[in-house]
Amino acid sequence: METTGIAAASCLVLGIESSCDETAAAVVAGDRRILSNVVLSQLDEHRPYGGVVPEIAARAHVSHLDGLIRQALAEAGVGLSDLAAIAATAGPGLIGGVIVGLTTAKALALGSGKPLIGVNHLEGHALTPRLVSEVGFPYLLLLVSGGHCQLLAVEGVGRYRRLGTTIDDAVGEAFDKTAKLLGLGYPGGPAVEKAAEAGDPARFALPRPMIGRPGCDFSFSGLKTAVRETLAGLSQPVSAQDKADLAASFQAVVGAVMVDRTRRALALMPAGTPLVVAGGVAANRHLRARLEVLAGESGSPFVAPPLRLCTDNAAMIAWAGVEHFRAGHTDALDIKPRARWPLDPVAAAAGAKA
Structure with a gap:
């Protein structure tokens, strides 16, 4: 009604x-x-x-x-x-x-x-x-936060069909852990995003978990481990530029994973289905930009709530x-x-x- x-x-x-x-x-x-x-x-x-x-x-x-x-x-x-x-x-x-x-x-x-x-x-x-737009049902939701990482077909109020989820850690948790490893402070998401602004995302070849695999599930525990091992292998003390480059490399990999998994989920939805991103990690401007490009390539409207x-x-x-x-x-x-x-x-x- x-x-x-x-x-x-x-x-x-x-x-x-x-x-x-x-x-x-x-x-x-x-x-x-x-x-x-x-x-x-x-x-x-x-x-x-x-x-x-x-x-x-x-x-x-x-x-x-x-x-x-x-x-x-x-x-x-x-x-x-x-x-x-x-x-x-x-x-x-x-x-x-x-x-x-x-x-x-x-x-x-x-x-x-x-x-x-x-x-x-x-x-x-x-x-x-x-609340912020006229988006109607159904739409594809990428829900990303400190405790959750899911792709959901939103078919109506109270009607949600999960297409993919994390098999281990949520992406927000990965951001927090990376920030802690790099000594960037808490909360980790904004800290990593800020450090990445001065970094080279191509410097470190971090693993890109689940990319290319069937399905729409996520995994981030291995990526967190790779960040820790990469950091341990750098000359000590670690410089501010090292931290910025590692933050940028981590953020770029997360973006690539999000795009790959979301592209697969979009393929399961009717053509032109809106792509919506929500949750705390949706405030990350790099991830929003990557997903907006994907939506454009897929012919899907892109909807993201304002950061607040x-x-x-x-x-x-x-x-x-x-x-x-x-x-x-x-x-x-x-x-x-x-x-x-x-x-x-x-x-x-x-x-x-x-």
Whole structure:
């Protein structure tokens, strides 16, 4: 069921996101207006550890979420009574954080009498392109983040068919590990991208995992090992130029792998199917450029959310809530938080990494 005009504008949904290390709240309207999108980053708390510490993340969500929700409602100029529904990430993610956000949403829904919608965090990323453009179903989604690397045929709200996934590590994890090896800091994705700007991508002949193989799956563990071994073989101390060249070589290989795997997935879709990229790694400008060229060569429209909507945020959760609310999908207050929640449970049951 689609809504238009006044009905769409009045379909306001509060979204809550707390699955990892961003605490976020947003209000989005059914006509695609983002009325507020408040994100509190926890980078400073986790940077000393070189990664996200689940207990620290959960405590930060508890401390800040209520205030962020009040701020999001105030910036949108609405109250709970104006909302059509309340949506919150119900998984997958760090279970402590997911519990904080979902429990808060349940309390708000119970107190206000508004419907509750438990959103799959991955679906938030998957549907974000429809928040920023008129892209229709079906489309091919390359979902790339710190915990996930998948190619999905998006056939409708709640209808996802996985064409390929990583058989070991996610690409975002590979970026973080490479940054740590090179001493570039945390988070790794932006650090590697920045270092690569001054590097020679052709200097180091790193392996290009899975390129040319049948299917659409990914693998990055061997590439991480190759980066470590290459770094160990350089004259010590390693120079800034060495680091830049290795970062550029790594990023170029990731781009080549993404293009090869995505080209195979496009071949499984109807001609002219839009190619969509989403998730935190989709903020990488080099990868976006490579994929845009591929889309052009394949005759497919290319859609990528603006950078601020690639990383975790609550606007994408609110929008997924809008999509589900329009379709008549709501949840009971006993919905359970999930640490794992594959978009395509059939593919996950077959044994591939979700």
